[in-house]
Amino acid sequence: xxxxxxxxxxxxxxxxxxxxxxxxxxxxxxxxxxxxxxxxxxxxxxxxxxxxxxxxxxxxxxxxxxxxxxxxxxxxxxxxxxxxxxxxxxxxxxxxxxxxxxxxxxxxxxxxxxxxxxxxxxxxxxxxxxxxxxxxxxxxxxxxxxxxxxxxxxxxxxxxxxxxxxxxxxxxxxxxxxxxxxxxxxxxxxxxxxxxxxxxxxxxxxxxxxxxxxxxxxxxxxxxxxxxxxxxxxxxxxxxxxxxxxxxxxxxxxxxxxxxxxxxxxxxxxxxxxxxxxxxxxxxxxxxxxxxxxxxxxxxxxxxxxxxxxxxxxxxxxxxxxxxxxxxxxxxxxxxxxxx
Ligand code: KG4
Ligand code: ZN
Numbered sequence: 001x002x003x004x005x006x007x008x009x010x011x012x013x014x015x016x017x018x019x020x021x022x023x024x025x026x027x028x029x030x031x032x033x034x035x036x037x038x039x040x041x042x043x044x045x046x047x048x049x050x051x052x053x054x055x056x057x058x059x060x061x062x063x064x065x066x067x068x069x070x071x072x073x074x075x076x077x078x079x080x081x082x083x084x085x086x087x088x089x090x091x092x093x094x095x096x097x098x099x100x101x102x103x104x105x106x107x108x109x110x111x112x113x114x115x116x117x118x119x120x121x122x123x124x125x126x127x128x129x130x131x132x133x134x135x136x137x138x139x140x141x142x143x144x145x146x147x148x149x150x151x152x153x154x155x156x157x158x159x160x161x162x163x164x165x166x167x168x169x170x171x172x173x174x175x176x177x178x179x180x181x182x183x184x185x186x187x188x189x190x191x192x193x194x195x196x197x198x199x200x201x202x203x204x205x206x207x208x209x210x211x212x213x214x215x216x217x218x219x220x221x222x223x224x225x226x227x228x229x230x231x232x233x234x235x236x237x238x239x240x241x242x243x244x245x246x247x248x249x250x251x252x253x254x255x256x257x258x259x260x261x262x263x264x265x266x267x268x269x270x271x272x273x274x275x276x277x278x279x280x281x282x283x284x285x286x287x288x289x290x291x292x293x294x295x296x297x298x299x300x301x302x303x304x305x306x307x308x309x310x311x312x313x314x315x316x317x318x319x320x321x322x323x324x325x326x327x328x329x330x331x332x333x334x335x336x337x338x339x340x
Pocket of ligand 1: 016121141142143144145168169170172173184185186187190276277278279280281282307308309
């Protein structure tokens with residue numbers, strides 16, 4: 001590769017309910033970023049319907065990729081590689097992106113890069129903060145995962161803690177559903193909580209064993225459901241905004257406490273990077289900012305649009321896989337339960 005040659009990566013993400021593609025040049029210039037969201041389609045069912053999601057990806061993938069290339073003013077001959085999410089996620093949804101990426105990479109004669117969606121979420125931080133210094137602790141909080149991850153260098157990481165039951169975002173979604181709020185639950189809980197009293201309900205903060213960096217949110221979710229069921233049986237009304245605020249604060253308290261515990265154990269870490277859909281939560285962002293104010297720790301998080309699923313983060317992770325020549329085989333398959 002000549003020194004002046006641009007590394008142009010097309011990133012494709014279809015793991016759940018967003019069809020997204022982005023073009024990233026040299027790991028820093030995001031030339032285009034297109035997201036086609038299926039939220040409205042799934043809203044009437046109160047959650048993502050996997051078969052409908054796959055069919056929607058089939059309908060939109062071609063247009064989304066074309067728009068990304070047109071907006072970036074590149075064509076296939078300018079691309080260095082195509083990066084695509086191959087897991088974790090919904091198998092049918094993943095297969096659509098994977099099949100499209102394989103076909104395009106094969107036809108263009110360029111490498112295919114298989115990207116772990118969770119890795120992508122963390123790499124979203126490098127899009128807006130290219131100067132991040134390792135080691136980095138990442139709190140990854142999405143609809144399916146809750147992890148504390150130590151990044152020692154690019155693509156060199158160790159999972160320090162994970163959820164033993166529900167993910168943080170899953171708890172937000174299930175509680176929102178029980179409260180009769182909308183889907184996806186996180187933004188609705190946040191909105192309802194804004195006019196609620198977080199001290200109104202005394203909800204559990206499950207910390208597990210003193211040394212553990214794992215999480216557990218199912219007990220908290222059950223506590224909220226019990227409050228709602230008891231009130232229903234007694235014919236009483238529950239102040240939904242108060243319950244939303246109390247729930248949100250309980251989740252944030254646990255996330256912040258575990259993150260601080262990890263940071264105390266890792267004095268060499270000076271950067272905390274939030275990632276995943278729940279990283280959009282303003283109470284989480286604000287509480288961490290306040291707690292870390294005088295600790296010499298830099299807190300970063302992606303902008304709201306880059307917290308939730310998107311192709312730009314896949315292109316960003318893809319850039320480092322490309323530099324490492326981690327090319328995927330043409331037999332790359334979808335791995336719905338892929339771990340970090
Ligand atoms: O990362 P993401 O888009 O998809 C997965 O990989 O799972 O995360 C989606 C999750 C959903 O559970 C959604 O309720 C949650 O992120 N979320 C939020 C907020 N915005 C999205 N949770 C709390 N507060 C928010 N503002
Ligand atoms: Zn995600």
